[in-house]
Each structure stands twice: as C-alpha cells, then as structure tokens.
Amino acid sequence: MIGLPAVLLVSAALFALGVYGVLSRKNAIGLLVAVELMANAVNINLVAFSNHWGGVAGQVFALFTIALTVAEVAVGLAIIILLYRAHKAVEVDEAAEMSG
Amino acid sequence: MDKLLLAEAIVLSPLAAAVVLLVIAPLRRNHAISASVTILATTVSLVSALLLALDFTGNPDLAPVQQQWPWLPAGGHIMATVGVYVDAISAPMLVVVSLVALCVQVYSVGYLGHEPSNDRGRYFAYHALFAFSMLGLVIAPNLLQLFLCWELVGLASYLLIGYYWTKPSAGRAALKAFWVTKFADMGLMLGLMVLYVKTGGFDWTVTPASTLQTIDHEWIAGLLLMAVVGKSAQFPLHVWLPDAMEGPTPVSALLHAATMVAAGVYLIVRSYPIFEGAPTVLTIMAWLGGGTALYAATVAVFQDDIKKVLAFSTCSQLGYMVAALGSGTLVAGYFHLTTHAFFKALLFLGAGSVIHAVHSNNLHDMGGLMRKMKPTAAMFIIGSLALAGFPMLSGFFSKDLILEELLHAGHIVPLACCVLAAGLTAFYMTRVVMMAFFGEPSQASDHAHESPAVMLAPMALLAVLSLVAGLLMGDFVALKDGYAGFHITALGMTVSAIGIAAIGAGIWRFGPSRRATPLGGPATIFAGLVAKAPVDQTFELFYRRVLDRVSAAAGWFDRYVMDGLVNLAGYAVLVAAAKLRKLQTGNVGDYVYAIVGGLIVLTAFGVFGGN
Secondary structure: OOOHHHHHHHHHHHHHHHHHHHHHOOEHHHHHHHHHHHHHHHHHHHHHHHHHHOOOHHHHHHHHHHHHHHHHHHHHHHHHHHHHHHHOOOEHHHOOOOOO | OOHHHHHHHHHHHHHHHHHHHHHOHHHHHOHHHHHHHHHHHHHHHHHHHHHHHHHHOOOOOOOOEEEEEEEEEEOOEEEEEEEEEEOOOHHHHHHHHHHHHHHHHHHHHHHOOOOOHHHHHHHHHHHHHHHHHHHHHHHOOOHHHHHHHHHHHHHHHHHHHOOOOOOHHHHHHHHHHHHHHHHHHHHHHHHHHHHHHHHOOOOOOOOOHHHOOHHHHHHHHHHHHHHHHHHOOOOOHHHHHHHHHHOOHHHHHHHHHHOOOHHHHHHHHHOHHHHHOOHHHHHHHHHHHHHHHHHHHHHHHOOOEHHHHHHHHHHHHHHHHHHHHHOOOOHHHHHHHHHHHHHHHHHHHHHHHHHHHHOOOEHHHOOOHHHHOHHHHHHHHHHHHHHHOOOOOHHHHHHHHHHHHHHHHOOHHHHHHHHHHHHHHHHHHHHHHHHHHOOOOOHHHHOOOOOOHHHHHHHHHHHHHHHHHHHHHHHHOOOOOOOOOOOOOHHHHHHHHHHHHHHHHHHHHHOOOOOOOOOOOHHHHHHHHHOHHHHHHHHHHHHHHHHHHHHHHHHHHHHHHHHHHHHHHHHHHHHHHHHHHHHOOOOHHHHHHHHHHHHHHHHHHHHHOOO
C-alpha cells in the first residue's frame, strides 16, 4: 500500500510539469497539453484524498473534472483551428494584435 | 343621490372632458364636438355643485362631504392624500366657479364664431382643463392638492393667454404671466415645506395649536401670501395681469377676473387657520390690499383700452378682498369674491361683446354704441353699477362689509385707501360707459351690430346675479364667524354717496355733451407717475442689472470651477488609462506568467499570511 504523501508528491510533480509546460511552450497544442497535465494532477489529488478519508465525493469530483476538461479541450481545439486559419500558425506569440 | 358621488362628479367630469379632448386629436379639431363636450362637463359640475351647496346654505356647521385617497407613500406612512372635500367654505366657490365657467364657455361659442374650427376646438379643450384644475383647487382636501391644481390653473392660463399664438405680443404676455406667477409660487412651495416640517402634513387645520408657534404661523402665512400676491395680482407683482388681456376676452372674464385670480384670495380663505395665528402677516395684508386697491383704481382711470381698465379694476377689487381678509375675519373678503366674480365676468363679457362689434379694444374707437347695442349696453351698465357699489346691487353689500370690517379692526389707512378707491371705481366705470356707449359714434361704431343670443344669454344670467347676488349670496357664504345679514350702515351709505358723486363727476366730465377727450394737464403727469410702466421698468432694471449679473457670476463659476473639476477628473482617467493599457500586451505567454505569478502570490499568502 502506497502512502498518501507519495501520491501527493507524484501529483505535485505532475502539476509542476504542467506549469513548466505552460510557461515554456509557444505551440498552442503544447499549451493545451500542459493545461491537461495540471488538470490531471488535480484529479490525482482528488482521488488520493477520497481514498484516504473514505467516501466517494472525491471520485465523483474527479469524474466531473474529466468531463469538464473534455469540453475545455473541445473548445480549445476549435480556437486553435481558427487561430491556424487566421495566421497559418499555431504559435501563440504570432497572435498579439490585442495589445494595448 | 349619493353626495360623495356628486362631489366626485364635480371634478371628474371636466377631467374626463379634458383628457378625452387632449388625447383624441380628431375630437379636438372639431369645434362642435369639443365645445359640446366641455359645456356638458361643466354643466354636470354646476348641477352637482348646486345640489351640494344648497345643503350648506345657512348651515355652516354641517359635516363636510369628503373622500380621500392615500398618495405619496413615504417611509411606511402616507405623506399626502388626494380627494374631494366639500364644506361650507368650498361649496359656494364651487358653484361660482362652475357657473361663471359655464357662462363663459357658452359665450365663447358665439365670440369665437369666426375662428378656424381647429383653433376653437383647442380653445375648448383648454377650457375643460382649466375647469378641472380650478374645481380641483377649490375642492382640495389639503394644501398639497391645492398647490398642484394651483400650478395647473397657471398652465391653463398660460395656454389661454397665448391662444392667439401667431401674435408675438400674446406669446410674450403668456410667458410673462407664467414667469411672474411662477416666481411668486416659490413662496407657496416653500410655505408648504415649512408647514410639512413643522406639522408633518399639509392640512390647513393646524391642530394642536401648541405644535405651531406664532413665529411658524408668521413664516408659513408670509410665504403663502407671496404666492397670493402673484396669483391675485397684488402690488408689485400685478404687472402680468394687464398684459394677460392679450388673450381672448372670454378668457379674461373667466381666468383673469372671476376665478383664477381669485384663487389667491381663496387660498387665504381656505388656510385661514394658519393666517389667523399670524398677526403681522394679517396687518401686511390689510395695508397691501388697501394700497393695491387705491393704486390700481388710480391707474385704471388713465387707461384707454377697455380691457385694461377692467384688468386694473380687477387688481383693485382683489386688493379689497386681501385687505378684508387682513382685517381678521373671513366672511367679508369671501363675500366680495363671489359677488365680484359675477359682475366682473359680466363686465368682461360686455366688453367682449363691444370688441366683437367694433373690432377694437380702444375706447376712442367706440362711442354712441347705446343705439346699436341696447342689451349689451344695459347689462354693461348694470355691471358697472354693481362694481361701483350702487345701493342694493351686489357690490354695495360686499364692499360695505369690507369697509366695516376694516373699521372694526382699526386699520384706518387701508380703510381710507379703500374708500378713496371706491370713489375712483365709480369714476372710471362711468368714464368707460360714457366713452363706449354714449357720445358721438366713431367710424367703427357705425358698422357695429348687436351680438348673437348665444353671447347675450350668459350675460343676462350674470346680470341678474349681479343685481341680486348681494341679497342672496350673503346667506350662501355665511361662515362660522358670522355674517350680520341684510343691513345698511352709515359707513356704507357714505361710501355709496361718494360713489354716486363720482358717477356724477364722470358723467359731467365724459358725458354725452362732450366728445371723449383724454385727461390733460396735471392729470397726465400723475398718470405717468402711477402707471404700470414705472413698475415694469423697476422689474426690468432688477432683471437686467441684478439678475443678469448674478446669473453671469453663477455661469462663470459653473463654466470654470464646476466644469473644470469635472474635466480634470476626466483628464486624470485618460492619462492613467494611457499608461495602464500597456499592460495588455496581447501575448498569451505574458498572461500565463501573470496567472502563475498570481497563483504563487496567493499560495504564499495562504501558507504564510496570518491565520
């Protein structure tokens, strides 16, 4: 039986990886993947605490988050397609017309 | 029949007529429909008012017929009510107003017979509006509703003075009337505010007496008096009334002689419990009324425009009423209000009939009309005699009562003014009668013809009332503080004698044997001194010198200080925005850094920050 701290460490590592990805990638798809990583780190936390305290609330929330992330990815991909049509590129720093 | 229903019908029928005519344009454009609707509505009011008023005749303590609906809910309690309130004070006034209004409306059908249908329709719609406002004013259960209707009659007056709107002078006169009375109305508004602050309501019955000190009475009464001075054309705010003669003559008869200008006097009568506790204001009223009576009568002698003579005469007679109310009792002033309404309306309708015939207001264009227009002349003479206080006619009784009250109250100077004014009244009315109906006919009067029956019939009714109202109305308006009934005093006879002497002097000076000539010599200089012009000039001076400068200063302050502050605030926002907009780079990476940075700050705050 793996203890709770170990699982939380994995989750924290995954989250940090996601943050690093978000900060370093310019590719929009890469950004999306990094965001997914952070979301899954949260899911691991939810499930781990659910197992630790007993009860299903955490698992239900994890399922809920997964469903929500799917929707988010769908919207994100749609935006990326539009971005590509407009700029012939998926690098986000190409699209900076909204500067003040 | 249900009395409450009658009381409501008095105001609601003209309201319905006004709303229907003002909202549905095709009805208003048709003069026949507009006139019939208005006259029908006023007839309903008159019949209802008569039925109610008969109960109060000689029975002033009868419980009032009243109904009030809550209005203006304010912080959990009702701030004011609207409704109807018919008691011994309002009942006679309701009859007078609806009766004179009906006479004038019927008369107008003939007087405006040559006007375009569209204009006539509009005219009657305004008349319906006026009837509603005036009756609503009289029937008001509290001073707030009275104030509201007070402003509405001002509006109706403005609209009707400006009836000949293509004439620039009519437009100016309408505006002047509005401007002057609005200025005075500030007093009414402020008075009501003080009243509300002190008593928590708008009732004229001030109870208990302890809540209101004498000084409060003085303040409220003084402020109300300011509005009265404007509406009832007392010196020095009388300047709008002679100019208001630009309106059609029936309008002058109804609004600017019989009813609307009397609203000021009615306000004093209605809120007499407030005035009674204010001895200083009462004394001011006696002096102001007496002074106006004498001043306006003097000016009237020198007018060549028949309507202006009557207008100044109205100022003068309203002065009598104010003076009478200043003597500390109600009944004399109120009695004179009712009798004056009849004979002054009659005189104006008579003047209208003459103007209709010769197409001129100028007395010099008339002359010798007696032969052409016997009924008009006879009725005009009846009105003149009633106004002059000829024994046994209506003016005799009411004027006599006023002088008696002034003597009783010990106001000797106002009394002297009123006695002198009584002589002048007889003199200038004789002058008008002589110049218009006797003497050599002018060119215009050769073509004159008698007015149609639709104009003569209302005049006949008013003539009968001018003859007998003095005998009848005494009991009709008998109020609690007593009317001595039919009686003749030495003072009254003296004044009558002065009046008859003045009539004789008038006949001698302007009689048939002499062609009407202007008064010359010293009289001309005197005329210049007392005429309306100096008062107008004083106002103009005040307006140009003082008011304009104050306005300019206020304008400068507004333009450079207030606007400067506002512009400064706007400029600051612009400068700040120019700097802050740089934060929005449009680069997604920067935003992500901001989010992560924010996340770190929040986490640090959660871990290390305080609890």
